[in-house]
Amino acid sequence: xxxxxxxxxxxxxxxxxxxxxxxxxxxxxxxxxxxxxxxxxxxxxxxxxxxxxxxxxxxxxxxxxxxxxxxxxxxxxxxxxxxxxxxxxxxxxxxxxxxxxxxxxxxxxxxxx
Amino acid sequence: xxxxxxxxxxxxxxxxxxxxxxxxxxxxxxxxxxxxxxxxxxxxxxxxxxxxxxxxxxxxxxxxxxxxxxxxxxxxxxxxxxxxxxxxxxxxxxxxxxxxxxxxxxxxxxxxx
Numbered sequence: 001x002x003x004x005x006x007x008x009x010x011x012x013x014x015x016x017x018x019x020x021x022x023x024x025x026x027x028x029x030x031x032x033x034x035x036x037x038x039x040x041x042x043x044x045x046x047x048x049x050x051x052x053x054x055x056x057x058x059x060x061x062x063x064x065x066x067x068x069x070x071x072x073x074x075x076x077x078x079x080x081x082x083x084x085x086x087x088x089x090x091x092x093x094x095x096x097x098x099x100x101x102x103x104x105x106x107x108x109x110x111x112x113x
Numbered sequence: 114x115x116x117x118x119x120x121x122x123x124x125x126x127x128x129x130x131x132x133x134x135x136x137x138x139x140x141x142x143x144x145x146x147x148x149x150x151x152x153x154x155x156x157x158x159x160x161x162x163x164x165x166x167x168x169x170x171x172x173x174x175x176x177x178x179x180x181x182x183x184x185x186x187x188x189x190x191x192x193x194x195x196x197x198x199x200x201x202x203x204x205x206x207x208x209x210x211x212x213x214x215x216x217x218x219x220x221x222x223x224x225x226x
Contacts, residue, residue, distance in 0.1 A: 033215075042203060043217040088156065098168035099146050101208060101215065103156035 002027045006104035020106045023072040023089035030067045031092035079111045117164035125224045131192040134221045138206030145187040151202040199225045
């Protein structure tokens, strides 16, 4: 059974600092996505990573994918309070068009002034 | 373009009752997936429909069922509700042949008492 593990699960950091969230998964896949969820809200797509070595950046967030290591990272640079949210990685194991995502447990990120 | 819509947004039911949730995908999207989110189990895949056919199913009991209509709108039904069915139910839609772009709706918050 596919396992997707994020760490850390909880992260409290100060504004201005850098940190990385890790997402490890246990099966072959070259498609991985990152989502953000604010309390009581739905999932907002952040990054779509579709191949080994893919790197995407948006503002203070950068995501990368290493399919050989089955590892994706979400790096936060110079954190600001607005980035406080829960971040999920999701491995796409869709087969022959039938869609299916397996999510990590989520990383609850709190950024303190 | 309007996003994914889900109705109702909030629902309170009693154990033993049944419930039907509705999801309208983005116009032109023919794939609809359903996910359950709970604090204990996280985000779990329920099922996916495409052109009125269920193409993929997660590990949920038969009390959970769904269907899709010819206009791509989807419903999921949970019969004989249990306390553990209290969750946020999210649906996501995607266009055929487009990898990686799943758009999530706002969710239906179901509380079973």
